[in-house]
Amino acid sequence: MAQWRCDIRVSWRTQLFSLLVHGALILLILLSPWPDVYAPIWLVLMILVVFECIRSQKNISSRQGLLKLLGERRVEWRGREWLMLKNPWMPRFGVLLSLQQVNGKKRCRLWLASDALGNEDWRHLRQRLLYPQSADDGDG
Structure with a gap:
């Protein structure tokens, strides 16, 4: 989920x-x-x-579509599951995710600019990436 x-x-x-x-x-x-x-x-x-x-x-x-954070440093992007290899780099204007495909060797770096999401979605994404342990508290 x-x-x-x-x-x-x-x-x-x-x-x-x-x-x-x-x-x-x-x-x-x-x-x-x-x-x-x-x-x-x-x-x-x-x-x-x-x-x-x-x-x-x-x-x-091409960097548009549904993005899901699945927990345990996993992301779903373009219908595939990816692992976050490194901690995300998060300046205030964007987030850089270093990803590797689960059960595969393909890697990519996904840049998410702050204007590519709504303000509330942007805040929630940063919160989930900065404090992954609080993601289990159930607000969202």
């Missing part, structure tokens, strides 16, 4: 941050003085940054 569950949405702040970082890199490449002999390198760098920006936006968009 899940101790906590929430439907995770796309994080607009994370998408904006990614766009700003990639945009700054593109501007840096465009505004840097490049000798003519480095034109192929300039073009390859531009293509790489643009494709990395697209890949980053797709990754951010």
